[in-house]
Amino acid sequence: MTISNTEIPCSCDVLVIGGGPAGSSVAALLARDGIDVVLLEKALHPRPQVGESLIPHFWKYADLTGATPLIESEGFVAKAGGITVWNGKIHRIAFSEFGFTRPALHVERDVFDDLLLRHAVSSGARVYQQIAVKEVNFSSEARPLVHYLDKRGDKAGEGRIACRYVIDASGNGAVLAGQFGSKRLIDTRMRFLSLWGYFRNSRYVGADGKSHAPEDIGAIKPVTFVTSFEDGWIWHIAMRKLTSVGVVLHTDRARGMNGSEREQFFLETCRKTPYIDRLLDAAEYQEGLYCERPDYSYYSTRLCGENFYLLGDAASFVDPIYSHGVLNAFYNAAMAAVAVRESLRDPARRARHAQLCENRMRQFYGFSRALALGEFGGDGVDADLVKHLMRSVPRRELDLMLAASYMSERAGNFHRLIEDAGLQHTEAPDKIHFMSRLEL
Ligand SMILES: Cc1cc2nc3c(=O)[nH]c(=O)nc-3n(C[C@H](O)[C@H](O)[C@H](O)COP(=O)(O)OP(=O)(O)OC[C@H]3O[C@@H](n4cnc5c(N)ncnc54)[C@H](O)[C@@H]3O)c2cc1C
Numbered sequence: 001m002t003i004s005n006t007e008i009p010c011s012c013d014v015l016v017i018g019g020g021p022a023g024s025s026v027a028a029l030l031a032r033d034g035i036d037v038v039l040l041e042k043a044l045h046p047r048p049q050v051g052e053s054l055i056p057h058f059w060k061y062a063d064l065t066g067a068t069p070l071i072e073s074e075g076f077v078a079k080a081g082g083i084t085v086w087n088g089k090i091h092r093i094a095f096s097e098f099g100f101t102r103p104a105l106h107v108e109r110d111v112f113d114d115l116l117l118r119h120a121v122s123s124g125a126r127v128y129q130q131i132a133v134k135e136v137n138f139s140s141e142a143r144p145l146v147h148y149l150d151k152r153g154d155k156a157g158e159g160r161i162a163c164r165y166v167i168d169a170s171g172n173g174a175v176l177a178g179q180f181g182s183k184r185l186i187d188t189r190m191r192f193l194s195l196w197g198y199f200r201n202s203r204y205v206g207a208d209g210k211s212h213a214p215e216d217i218g219a220i221k222p223v224t225f226v227t228s229f230e231d232g233w234i235w236h237i238a239m240r241k242l243t244s245v246g247v248v249l250h251t252d253r254a255r256g257m258n259g260s261e262r263e264q265f266f267l268e269t270c271r272k273t274p275y276i277d278r279l280l281d282a283a284e285y286q287e288g289l290y291c292e293r294p295d296y297s298y299y300s301t302r303l304c305g306e307n308f309y310l311l312g313d314a315a316s317f318v319d320p321i322y323s324h325g326v327l328n329a330f331y332n333a334a335m336a337a338v339a340v341r342e343s344l345r346d347p348a349r350r351a352r353h354a355q356l357c358e359n360r361m362r363q364f365y366g367f368s369r370a371l372a373l374g375e376f377g378g379d380g381v382d383a384d385l386v387k388h389l390m391r392s393v394p395r396r397e398l399d400l401m402l403a404a405s406y407m408s409e410r411a412g413n414f415h416r417l418i419e420d421a422g423l424q425h426t427e428a429p430d431k432i433h434f435m436s437r438l439e440l
Pocket residue numbers: 017018019020021022023040041042043047049050051052053054131132133134169170171172173174175194246293296311312313314317319320323324325326327329
């Protein structure tokens with residue numbers, strides 16, 4: 001089991017809240033540097049999570065934390081690229097054309113996240129599951145005091161841990177942003193709801209633009225398939241046994257529906273949307289796995305302080321369309337690990353490290369937001385920071401995101417920023433292929 005079997009300590013140097021990709025990664029990075037890290041996770045892994053599509057640049061963060069061999073040996077589905085049908089236009093991209101040599105993946109997130117959490121333990125972090133953090137008391141002059149609820153059957157009760165730094169990686173539970181009152185929803189035009197479920201025996205879309213039987217997935221690589229429909233868009237992500245299918249729409253569209261009506265709406269949308277209907281024709285819907293998440297786009301106006309850091313979804317999440325969520329979690333974890341490590345070495349400079357880290361996180365948030373939402377400005381985004389990031393990311397990563405941006409019709413601001421950053425000579429548009437039809 002992914003858990004330390006010692007008693008929960010009363011103090012530590014770094015306390016991490018949450019064991020998703022952000023929390024596990026920052027815990028592994030710090031523990032590998034010999035720093036005393038305790039991670040508290042509310043659930044018991046493996047626990048379900050959405051977000052199964054990973055884009056190829058995630059590997060550099062797996063290399064950084066040392067998790068690469070574990071991920072490689074798990075045998076997740078390798079995907080070749082993406083195909084989208086957006087307002088009738090069909091586009092295809094292949095990751096290999098951008099120079100990526102390692103595959104992007106479709107991962108079962110319960111397995112993937114458990115693997116990362118186990119990696120944090122083997123890196124030296126002390127991990128305790130079924131422990132929910134309730135709040136963090138910053139009033140003590142000495143150290144933040146973390147209050148938790150121990151939900152383990154035999155040990156149920158409450159406790160406290162004093163730490164030098166608290167890192168909130170609690171996902172959309174957003175413990176610190178809730179406590180600070182710093183969580184802001186993206187403006188009402190961009191408020192979306194996602195409904196998703198899982199199917200067995202779905203056909204999938206291969207890199208050749210044809211549909212394939214589920215048993216071919218090892219031989220013919222799938223793509224992440226996305227299609228728009230009259231109220232929003234749908235993803236289709238084929239994994240080893242199950243296929244994740246999700247519907248994204250404006251929250252207003254489902255207003256007034258109760259939970260079972262929304263599930264029915266989800267199923268009807270899947271059954272009547274061209275291409276998705278054919279992929280799911282002989283598939284069996286998995287009762288009991290249906291989920292939904294309203295208002296998933298938000299950001300926190302406070303990200304880093306002298307003794308706290310907010311990472312991953314606990315800091316911000318924009319939109320699933322470009323599979324930037326897990327990447328953002330990894331990126332934030334890498335930035336925060338440097339800032340916390342350096343602050344522990346030289347506490348006099350901790351405010352400076354926090355500010356630098358916050359700027360990096362805002363850069364990445366702004367980049368994702370410009371790409372996914374089109375609406376740009378206000379809302380916690382600094383265009384100059386984003387342009388700086390655009391100039392410094394490896395060219396193949398920028399090219400991939402630029403090519404992908406042509407698949408939807410929302411990325412006008414992203415293109416403007418690329419131009420403002422002096423990067424207009426990119427060859428990315430040549431790597432997006434138009435298709436006249438799909439043989440599904
Ligand atoms: C509809 C939808 C589709 C998505 N699709 C994709 C995709 O295809 N690709 C992609 O990259 N991203 C996708 N994402 C985003 C992705 O799911 C998240 O960005 C990613 O999981 C963030 O990782 P994290 O570690 O920050 O948070 P999480 O994965 O949410 O982990 C947070 C952890 O903290 C724990 N926790 C919560 N509260 C507490 C507490 N009080 N005390 C202790 N522990 C606590 C939770 O149990 C959880 O294990 C999608 C998101 C949505 C909403």
